[in-house]
Amino acid sequence: MPNNAGSVYQRKEDGRWLAALTVNGKRKTIYAKNEREARKKLADLQRTLGTCATLPDPGKKTVNDLLALWLDTASHTVRRGTLADYRDICDRHISPHLGHIRLSNLRPEHLQALYNYLSEKGHTRIPSLVHSLIHRALRMAVMWGWLPGNPADRVLVPRHKAKRKTIWAMDELSTFLHGTREHRYGPLWAVAVASGCRIGELTALKWDDVRWAENTITIRATLRAVKGQWVEEPPKTEAGMRAIVLPSEAMDAMRRQRARQAEWRLKAGETWQDAKLVFTTETGTPLIRASVEHALTWQCKRLGIPELSPHGLRHLCASLLLDRGLPLTVVSERLGHSNCAITANVYAHNVRRKDQDAAGLMQTILSAKVV
Numbered sequence: 001m002p003n004n005a006g007s008v009y010q011r012k013e014d015g016r017w018l019a020a021l022t023v024n025g026k027r028k029t030i031y032a033k034n035e036r037e038a039r040k041k042l043a044d045l046q047r048t049l050g051t052c053a054t055l056p057d058p059g060k061k062t063v064n065d066l067l068a069l070w071l072d073t074a075s076h077t078v079r080r081g082t083l084a085d086y087r088d089i090c091d092r093h094i095s096p097h098l099g100h101i102r103l104s105n106l107r108p109e110h111l112q113a114l115y116n117y118l119s120e121k122g123h124t125r126i127p128s129l130v131h132s133l134i135h136r137a138l139r140m141a142v143m144w145g146w147l148p149g150n151p152a153d154r155v156l157v158p159r160h161k162a163k164r165k166t167i168w169a170m171d172e173l174s175t176f177l178h179g180t181r182e183h184r185y186g187p188l189w190a191v192a193v194a195s196g197c198r199i200g201e202l203t204a205l206k207w208d209d210v211r212w213a214e215n216t217i218t219i220r221a222t223l224r225a226v227k228g229q230w231v232e233e234p235p236k237t238e239a240g241m242r243a244i245v246l247p248s249e250a251m252d253a254m255r256r257q258r259a260r261q262a263e264w265r266l267k268a269g270e271t272w273q274d275a276k277l278v279f280t281t282e283t284g285t286p287l288i289r290a291s292v293e294h295a296l297t298w299q300c301k302r303l304g305i306p307e308l309s310p311h312g313l314r315h316l317c318a319s320l321l322l323d324r325g326l327p328l329t330v331v332s333e334r335l336g337h338s339n340c341a342i343t344a345n346v347y348a349h350n351v352r353r354k355d356q357d358a359a360g361l362m363q364t365i366l367s368a369k370v371v
Helices: 035-053 063-074 080-098 108-120 126-143 170-179 186-195 199-203 248-271 289-303 310-323 328-335 340-346 348-367
Strands: 007-010 017-023 026-032 216-219 222-226 229-233 242-245
Touching (some): 017 035, 080 126, 170 186, 170 289, 186 199, 186 248, 199 222
Antiparallel strands (some): 007 017, 017 026, 222 229
């Protein structure tokens, strides 16, 4: 563990800033661009070494010990919602199978057996998510000298085969929008289709984010429940913070929601929870995603159209826009993707169709006879 408070100084010969700390008789030195960065790096190193010093001998650590430390480290760098997802994966899919194993005894075959088991249970995305998480945790163990190598480097990860997304035909979309117009979630679903927003972005939308004169909404946050508490967080990237112009039909749905919410407020009286959210329950509280999803599934069955999830409405919006020739860059910005490559990967089938159209056009051009 650290033997002193460490020091920060500037080297005279070249002007470089250094942070130094003596650990168990060995001096550790870190270079930095300036004094501020050097002090930050020193504090980070002290914090890391202080955490390590409270743990048992690495030779006795188990996978659960490593996961606990990795999650604690991740809590300083990821959003609360993301951290909750990580904990859920650890608790449900890793700890019950590998948690008791000492790191010194962990072998690639342990990991391979877990991935195979999860695949055989019918999980499609979970094996790759588990691998990604445990690989990162084990990489930290290697970095700190607890393991000579990363066992997760020597396994075969089952590839996730994405299911073909269900996309409604125009008559099915029309049936849905008309059939759910008066449903309490109808305005939410209409705006989801028109905007391509994530449901968490829409449930976080506030009335102050609506610009009626410009037919525009501004996405500033996402909302989700974490351990029974509502957590509002900014988008993952700057691209997620965006303004979206809506068609008149979607703005009409917003007006219906505003009028309906005013009725709910009067009926609720003192029990109304004024969070200033656009889409709420009848008492003003945030919408629960599971309730929205269950209602959407039920309405699809009632109307006799293919079932879609709330996220499927986002895919529907993107697919309709791409199929009608809107540039990939424009669709990517509307969806809030950090770059076009993400959009192209998710909607590869739409992009391939456009590439086929381009090939057909070039065929017409090249086969044209010169008069």
